[in-house]
Amino acid sequence: MYDRFDLVYDQHNNMLNQLSDLDLRLIRVFLSVLDAGGISAAQTTLNVSQSTISSQIATLETRLGYRLCERGRAGFRLTSRGEQFSLGSRRLIENIDHFCLDARQIGRKLVGKLQLGLIGHAAMSTNARLSQAIARFRARDEAVMLSLAVLSPGQLEEEVINGRLDLGIGYFWHRLPNLEYIPLYSERQVAYCAAEHPLFTRAGNVSREAVADHDWVWRSYPLPEADGTDGAFLPARVTALADNMEAVAVLILSGRHLGFLPEHFAAPLVQQGLLTALNPQLLSYDVTLHMVTRRQSSRGEVLQAFLDDLIAAHQDISGK
Template identity: 60%
Template sequence: MLGSLTDLDLRLIRVFLAVVDAGGISVAQTTLNVGQPTISTQLSTLETRLGYRLCERGRSGFRLTSRGERFYELGKKLFEAVDEFSSNARNMDRKLVGTLNIGLIGHTPVSQNARISQAIASFRERDEAVRFSISVRSPGELEEHLLSGQIQIAVGYFWHRVPTLDYAPLFSEQQIAYCGRGHPLFERSGRLDASTVADFEWAWRTYPLPEVQLSTTPGKVTAQADNMEAVSLLILSGHHLGYLPRHFADPYVKQGLLAALNPEVLRYEVTFHVVTQARGRQNPIVTAFLEDLTTAHLPANDES
C-alpha cells in the first residue's frame, strides 16, 4: 500500500489515468509515446505498490475493476489539486487566481452567447490568472453539478428552485409552436387557433417548463425528448407538433421545412437564469464574473 507519494508514484498514476482516458493500453501508446510492454509493466508496478488490481487487460480487452474505477476518480482529483496549487503558486501576486467552472444549456441564442463571450473578455481585463472550464449540460445536470461543486456558475432555464442555490434572471427566450412540411396543417399554418391544433399529436419535453400553458391534452402528447434537437426531429417528421426556440427554428423555416402554427398566439417566453450556490457569491472569482456577466446583459448592451 502506498505511504507518502513519490515522484515515481505520480508518474505511474498519470500513466494509469492516460490509459483509462484512452480506453486501453494499445490506444494509449500514442498518447504516452511508449510501447505497450512498457505501459503494462508500469501498470503492474502501480498495482504492486497499491496492493490491489486496478484493471483487467488481455485478450478480452481492457476493463477497470471496482477499485480501479474509484482510484481513477481519486487520481483525477489529485492532479486537479496539483494543477490548482501550481497555478496559485505561479500567480501569487494576482488578485484572482484559480479555476472557474461554468455550465451552460445548449443552443442558446447567438446574441446571448455573444454576451457571455463579452463577459469573459471583460473578466480577462481584470488582475487575474483564472482557468476557465465550460461544459454544456441539461438543466437537471447543471443543478446537480452546482450542488456537487463540479461547477460554480450555471446559465439555463430551471423549472424548480433548490433552496441552497441562488437564481437571478438573465434574459428571455421565445418558444413557438411549429409543424413540419409533411404535416396536414403545414399549408394552413400562420393563423391556426389553439382549438384546431389541440387534436393533433404533439412532441413534448421530458422536463416541465412552467411558463408554457399546455396546448393539447396529455393523451395527445405521443412523443417526448430531453433536448430541442430531438424535438425538432419529431416535428420535422411531419407527424408531431411541438415548441422550439424561434432562433433555433428560423433556419428550418427559411428552408421551408418548418412553419409556425400561429406565432401571435401559440408561443411563450422562457426566462434564463444565472445560478450559483448561495455561498458561492463569497468566492471572489465567482463574484467578479457575475458582475461582468450582469454588465454584459444590461439594456445598454442590447443590440436588438
C-alpha cells in the same frame, strides 16, 4: 593520482550539497557560453570580458569538482561531464523560471478555477453576452483556469448543486433554497409543424382547438412558463419527450408531431421550408433563462467577479 578537481570534490563539495545564489549565477553564465558557441562569442551577450567569463567557468568547475569544458587555442569543447551537466542545468533553469511564473500568478488578485455550464443551441446574441462577460473577466488581474460545458437544464442544476459547476445558465424549474436564481434574458418559444404535417397548409392562423387532436413532442424537463397556467397552452396529446432542442426538432420534422422551439433555433429550418409556425400570436410563450449559483455567502471571489461581469455584459447589450 588525484587531480585538483578530485581534491576539491573530496574536500569542498559545497555546490553538490547546497545550491547557492552564486552557483545559479555561474550556471547561467555557463549556459550563455554554450548558447553563444564559446567564451569569446559570449562576451557581447554577457557584457563582460573574456577573462571574467573564463574565471567564472573555472569557479563553477571548482565548485563542482570536475571539468566542464576544454578551452584554449584549440577552441571551446564540452567534456562528457559537461554535456551531462548542461542538460541538468537547462532543466534546473526552466524549473526555476516556471516557479517564478507560478509565484507571480499566485500573487495576482484572482486565482483558481471557474467552471461554467450552459444549455446548447443558445441564440448568437446570448453567446455574445457570455463572450463579452468572459472578455471582461480576462481583463481583470487574474490567473484562473476556465472550463465551459454544454449540458441539459436538469444536468446544469444538478452539477451546480453537487459543486461540479460554479454557475449554470439555462431553464430551471426548481427553486432550491441553497441556490440563487438570477434572471438574465427571455427566449420566445413558438409552436411549429413540418411540411409533411396536415396542418402545414393552414399554418399561420391555426387555433388551439385545431391542434388539440394532434400528437405533440414536449420537453422532458419542465418549463415554468409552459405549465398551463396564466393561459399558457398545454397540449393534451403528448406522445414524445425530448431533453434538448435538437431532438425536439427531429421529432417535429418527422411530420408526426407538433412542438415548440426557440424562434432563433427554428429560423433556418423555416427559411428552408422545412418548418412553419402554427400561429405565433396564439401558440407561443416567453421563457426566462436564469443563471444559477450557490448562495452569495458560499461564493468565492473568482465566481463573484465573473457574476458581476456577466450581469454587466447583459446590461451593456440590452441598453439597461
